[in-house]
Amino acid sequence: MPKFSDLDALYSPDAKVATSMYEDPDLFKEEMERIFHRTWVWVAHESEVPDKGSFKLSHVGLEPVIVARDRKGVLHVMVNRCRHRAATVCEVKKGKTSSFQCPYHGWGYGLDGSLRALPYPEQYGDDFSKEQHGLKRLRTESYQGMVFATFNEDIEPLTDFLGPKVCRYIDLFMKQGGGFPVKVLGEHQFTVPMNWKVQLENTTDAYHFPVVHKSFMQTLDGATEDMFDFLDKGKGWVEDLGNGHSVMMMIPELEDLDANLDQPIPERFEGLAEELRGEGYPEDQVRKIVRAVGGAGFNLNLFPNVSFSLAFFRVLTPVAVDRTDIRHIAIGMEGGPAAANRARIRLHEHFQGPMGFGSPDDAEVWERVQRGTKGGEDLPILVNRGIVDEEPGELGPRGHISAETGMRAAYKMWKRMMSV
Amino acid sequence: MTATKATNDLALLQKVSAFIWNEAALLDAKDYDAWLDLWTDDGMYTLPIGDTEDFDNAVNLCHDNAKMRRDRVGRFQRGFAISSAPPAETVRTVSRFVITRVEGDEVTVESAEHLIEDKFGRQRVWAGNVTHRLVADGDSFRIDAKIVRLLNSDGMLNSFSYLF
Numbered sequence: 001m002p003k004f005s006d007l008d009a010l011y012s013p014d015a016k017v018a019t020s021m022y023e024d025p026d027l028f029k030e031e032m033e034r035i036f037h038r039t040w041v042w043v044a045h046e047s048e049v050p051d052k053g054s055f056k057l058s059h060v061g062l063e064p065v066i067v068a069r070d071r072k073g074v075l076h077v078m079v080n081r082c083r084h085r086a087a088t089v090c091e092v093k094k095g096k097t098s099s100f101q102c103p104y105h106g107w108g109y110g111l112d113g114s115l116r117a118l119p120y121p122e123q124y125g126d127d128f129s130k131e132q133h134g135l136k137r138l139r140t141e142s143y144q145g146m147v148f149a150t151f152n153e154d155i156e157p158l159t160d161f162l163g164p165k166v167c168r169y170i171d172l173f174m175k176q177g178g179g180f181p182v183k184v185l186g187e188h189q190f191t192v193p194m195n196w197k198v199q200l201e202n203t204t205d206a207y208h209f210p211v212v213h214k215s216f217m218q219t220l221d222g223a224t225e226d227m228f229d230f231l232d233k234g235k236g237w238v239e240d241l242g243n244g245h246s247v248m249m250m251i252p253e254l255e256d257l258d259a260n261l262d263q264p265i266p267e268r269f270e271g272l273a274e275e276l277r278g279e280g281y282p283e284d285q286v287r288k289i290v291r292a293v294g295g296a297g298f299n300l301n302l303f304p305n306v307s308f309s310l311a312f313f314r315v316l317t318p319v320a321v322d323r324t325d326i327r328h329i330a331i332g333m334e335g336g337p338a339a340a341n342r343a344r345i346r347l348h349e350h351f352q353g354p355m356g357f358g359s360p361d362d363a364e365v366w367e368r369v370q371r372g373t374k375g376g377e378d379l380p381i382l383v384n385r386g387i388v389d390e391e392p393g394e395l396g397p398r399g400h401i402s403a404e405t406g407m408r409a410a411y412k413m414w415k416r417m418m419s420v
Numbered sequence: 421m422t423a424t425k426a427t428n429d430l431a432l433l434q435k436v437s438a439f440i441w442n443e444a445a446l447l448d449a450k451d452y453d454a455w456l457d458l459w460t461d462d463g464m465y466t467l468p469i470g471d472t473e474d475f476d477n478a479v480n481l482c483h484d485n486a487k488m489r490r491d492r493v494g495r496f497q498r499g500f501a502i503s504s505a506p507p508a509e510t511v512r513t514v515s516r517f518v519i520t521r522v523e524g525d526e527v528t529v530e531s532a533e534h535l536i537e538d539k540f541g542r543q544r545v546w547a548g549n550v551t552h553r554l555v556a557d558g559d560s561f562r563i564d565a566k567i568v569r570l571l572n573s574d575g576m577l578n579s580f581s582y583l584f
Contacts, residue, residue, distance in 0.1 A: 186479025
């Protein structure tokens, strides 16, 4: 029986969020159990563990995990905790290895988490089973290089959880490879004193963009500033894609990066196009790469912890009821022109991360939400914007570009998961 | 290329220390226009992530040419950036100067920086290893490169509303 039985009081049918949703530690604990332990949680991109023996550390909810690729190339996700006395078996953030060894008593594990050897095993008796003392493993599945893991053995397959519409948007997003495979180029990481749901709400919130990111907009050239003026143009939309996922289509003409290749090359990319031509790339490929460098025209938010945002992945990791770690992962073209990847990296640095022209302002308002939560406990948080003129979509409602439809999609799923 | 270890040149050490201390004072005072004037036109201001040397091809916290430095300062000054209005207050100490290279009119100086920020009544501490490549300019210098390697640069940081 769920501890929080009156879920309507926490998220009301008219889309109001109770203040305690951001600050009740018991509720947070319940969320980690009912949501992060039971659904597919994003842990890595395959390019971060490219080779046999590659590994990286990640989290599923609060639990530290290792993502590793074994000698056959199969990906494994396992809890970073020795089965003997619970010490972490790996504290290197990423790298290559043939095994993991606990530093405390020397238990050794393979890349798939199986217990290979332990010193002086005889004291455990003859019936000690190494098979039953491997690292705790999670079910692991990938789609388009995005690796998800779950503690829930009974959950539906990943692609069913995502659904065909989400998969289609992921396919479109990955066209940023410009014909090359998408590869992680690096990342920014920062922590914010806020509840994880404050971030969850942000990725498909267009309403904040012109306010919070005014100073970023002022550093753009006219054409780019105009492109980011999606709130006034009103051609975009935000749509509930089911299971808590949502898409915010900001720049519809950039929905499919393979389309409209005959469009003029934007001024800000003319230098890059010239560089690519100089390297011998044919004109049609130059156009495709340049268009890909600018990023997709939409944000896709996947419940509960990863989003695809214009040109990067954003990952949230809950740490405590009022603390969330954020990663902004830069992506580029595996084997693509270095000049194009450099251009993408500079665009990433411009907006993202601790010193970006955008992220610190996001972090500031997220923190302000958490600070403001201390006042007026009886006041609800409103996520009802645009509910008045939503239209039915294929899987869920579709609203105005600035509607809070995406947040409602997430809270609908939150409610569903918290009720069972 | 000939590099001369010049740590025993106390007059030069005093001169570069005074220059870098002045830069630190400008940054704490948020006198960013004066800070911009310290730079050469081609200078690069970089906060790398991890131990990479190939800043152009890596994701950095920032990797600013003159235009990006001006834009960054403009962002701080115009008052529209919520993270900078008001910004955190900072007090920094730069010390442990070691001149690692002198060549022609170029001097490379390594130092340690400790910075304390205060915002919302909350103080945070940052530390970094700093490299300045300075070019002689009359009685003083201009900054041709400044690289600040923060501790834990590849780990979880916070957002910053100031410069290192």
